[in-house]
Amino acid sequence: MNFLDRLTRCPRPQDPDRAADARAVLDLSGPVGDLIAGTGGSSPYLLGLLQKETDWIAPALDDPEAAMEAEFDRLREVPPDGLKSALRQGKRRIALLIALADLGGVWPLHEVTGRLTRFADLASDLALKASLRPLVLRGKIPGMSEDDLETGAGMVTLAMGKMGAGELNYSSDIDLIALFDDARFDDDAFQEARPAYIRATRNMAAMLSDITGEGYVFRTDLRLRPDPSVTPVCVSMEAAERYYESLGRTWERAAYIKARPSAGDLEAGARFIEALRPFVWRRHLDFAAIQDAHDMRRAIRDHKGHHGAITLPGHDMKLGRGGIREIEFFTQFHQIIAGGRDPSLRLRGTVESLSRLADRNWIDRDLADRLADHYRVLREVEHRIQMVNDAQTHALPANEDGLDRIAALSDMDPGAFRRDLKERLQDVHDTCEAFFAREAPGRPDAAEPEPDFEIDAELVARWRGYPALRSTRAQEIFQRLRPRLLSALGRAARPEEALTAFDGFLAGLPAGVQLFSLFEANPQLIDLLGDITGTAPDLARYLSRNSSVFDAVIGGGFFAEWPGAVALTEDLTRVLAAEDDYENRLDAARRWQKDWHFRIGVHHLRGLIAPQEAAAQYADLADAVLSALWPVVQQNFARRHGQCPGRGAMVLGMGSFGARRLNARSDLDLIVIYDADGVEASEGKRPLPARTYYAKLTQALITALSAPTAAGRLYEVDMRLRPSGNQGPVATSLQAFRSYQQNEAWTWEHMALTLARPVAGPEALCEDVNDCRIKVLSRSRAVADLRRDVGKMRSRIEAAKGRVGPWEMKIGRGRMQEIELMAQAGALAAGRPVAAVGEGLAAATSAGWLSEGEATELTEIWTLFWVVNLTAKLLTDQPLDPETLGQGGCEMLMRDTGAEGAAALQDRIETLRDRAGTILDGALDEEEPSDE
Secondary structure (H helix, E strand, C coil): CCHHHHCCCCCCCCCHHHHHHHHHHHCCCHHHHHHHHHHHHHCHHHHHHHHHCHHHHHHHCCCHHHHHHHHHHHHHCCCHHHHHHHHHHHHHHHHHHHHHHHHCCCCCHHHHHHHHHHHHHHHHHHHHHHHHHHHHHCCCCCCCCHHHHHHHHHEEEEECHHHHCCCCCCCCCEEEEEEECHHHCCHHHHHHHHHHHHHHHHHHHHHHHCCECCECCCCEECCCCCCCCCCCCEEEHHHHHHHHHHHCCHHHHHHCCCCEEEEECHHHHHHHHHHCHHHHCCCCCCCHHHHHHHHHHHHHHHHHCCCCCCCCCCCECCCCCCCHHHHHHHHHHHHHHHHCCCHHHCCCCHHHHHHHHHHCCCCCHHHHHHHHHHHHHHHHHHHHHHHHHCCCCCECCCCHHHHHHHHHHCCCCHHHHHHHHHHHHHHHHHHHHHHHCCCCCCCCCCCCCCCCCCCCHHHHHHHHHCHHHCCHHHHHHHHHHHHHHHHHHHCCCCHHHHHHHHHHHHHHCCCCHHHHHHHHHCCHHHHHHHHHHHHCHHHHHHHHHCHHHHHHHCCCCCCCCCCCHHHHHHHHHHHHHCCCCHHHHHHHHHHHHHHHHHHHHHHHHCCCCCHHHHHHHHHHHHHHHHHHHHHHHHHHHHHHHCCCCCCEEEEEEEHHHHCCCCCCCCCEEEEEEEECCCCCECCCCCCCEHHHHHHHHHHHHHHHHHCCECCECCCCEECCCCCCHHHCCCEEEHHHHHHHHHHCCCHHHHHHHCCCEEEECCHHHHHHHHHHHHHHHHCCCCHHHHHHHHHHHHHHHHHHCCCCCCCCCCCCCCCHHHHHHHHHHHHHHHCCCCCCHHHHHHHHHHCCCCCHHHHHHHHHHHHHHHHHHHHHHHHCCCCCCHHHHCHHHHHHHHHHHCCCCHHHHHHHHHHHHHHHHHHHHHHCCCCCCCCC
């Protein structure tokens, strides 16, 4: 499609004589002629290009895309000795075509900047290879032949800044980092190759940037390389990586957001950028980078003198207040903050990144759209400034005539142009200042009044000695946070207790800058911390060791509806797939699980979910971890020992996990069951007999779940419920499981099966195991024998339990475990494979052990005890004692149980415990036969 069909705007000529000269060059009438006249009449530079490239541009207007591709093809065929001149002619042609397409609205901004970038990529790649060629042919780079030139002979340039993002401006220089792959050379060859790569880099830069009678291609800037004052223009990848790991600064992290391999050995460049991923993208939400960005902005302003009110004459569209760099900083530092946790934010383009930040709820959609619109307009104005004389400038003209010229090139009324541009600059400045500046609205500040509770001065005085407050920067941020923190603690039921708990939290923090910056940027987290320290000191201690879980609160969707096990499994599967090795996947699983585990606890703490919902969510979370991690464990194991022999292995959840009644501290009771299906051994590098294979695979699963890594551990694992307990094999074959359950299992093992459920593994195998479970539970039994066995179990547990406190909910006469035994026995007696306590107790009535009223009573008693136990597990890792729990914890316990106070709750528990014991005594009295 030609220009005429796509014109949407037309520049106005500022100089009528030059406009006439331009129109005469191509002798075109109509809208295209007006475009040529307006362009030449306002831009001396573009008029000169029209006069030099008349024969080429005329047919190019019929199909600009094809003309550009044809020019690229021409340049690729130019021999090395003619490349310097050919690239300059190519630059004239491409610059003229793109300018006309830009000014006429034929191509939108992203296409204009994208095509400029494509030409820069091609030019730098051709220049690099032409510079390497003579060095390779003369043997100056050991081991490299002419065939290696196609891939850069071990050298790559990384495009940085706007070139890296595909956003080159019209008269942009290009920022490149030149690297060579030192892994290709031994020590002697390295010493010989290094000066050759440095020479090639200098020659490439000269080919692009030297000004000759034919002009230049691109001004080339190599100063973004590591420590440019002391390093050569081409650096080895190993040296660069060491620099960034040890000395890299925040601005360099931001620069690498846009970095991409652009010329030479693109694969080696991609590997280098991937190796820098941990440097650029931090695991935690990196709000500390905001202050770094603010300091950078102030340094630029101080250096360039960009202070005071925004006025248009002479205003720098790039670095001035409200300029392009403000939007780029705003976007990049939002990416830095969250991109370590959300890989979808790791984009190069500014407009694209703004949209993605809105998609992921880091900024409002309206704000993203507004900044994107401003960015497009400011970039187009920048282009028109540069089109006038091909000057590498970003400053608006200092006089009114010059501003009128830019308005004319923009096809706008001069007055409307000035008003619109100033409004945009002001809006950008106000928006970005609110994000970066310390004094931004909504930040904690020293104006907040001191709390009215008595502060332990000695306790507060020792804070400066804690690791979190040893750096000056941490102290400065904390000092700004202090009033808001103390105010939040003062709202607790017992502020002194909350302060003590906060002291424990602060003492456990290994470092403070990151977390304090997070609080400063998100003051609602301070209120949440106040709630936690005022209610659940044990949870506060956990937070001090795992403060990164606060990231989850502002990561989007923290207070949304619970997604369920299936969605959680899919999410974790994606997280694990994004990691590049097994150890990283285990760490990623731990970080992911801690975020969700923390969310459940906070929701329960704040009364957003009931205890029953919390238990179900803890179970969903464990299900997701098993379902997503089990295939990863198997895949890693198969690398050494081959794929699973036969049908594979499944994981059976037992106990509270199987019954979906987990609490904040639950371990996981598991059984692994496999079916080798007649296959005797695996096939792999180190094949194993089937039984050994599955035993070792099960140990690998236990390690994946319970081994502490840098990110902590997932769950403690208990395998004692497998056939024959600790004496049996750690993994059980399906055949052995069936045989054992049908012929050897004790009554208590069948009772445990009432709580079992498949949680991970091949669907067909899970169904077979569950069918076996149902058949075992559904068969008829001698009710008298079952009753006698349960009575003996109860007596043995009572004899072995030792001393228990008044707040022990689980073990002892009339407590949870005894009621659960009755429910499980009832399920067996009735042949009903049910896990719910209420359903099992109802089934016990059919055996004549309980009346319906007694079953209802026991269900209600168990539910109360279970709620107390579940809530206590969130609040403390010690035996429950309201005297030491704190007022906030007691109030949560009262809320969950509906009790008026701790004393009333204790009296109620004792009464109900005695009542439950009496009911169970009657039901399990061995003197009373009950076969009916």
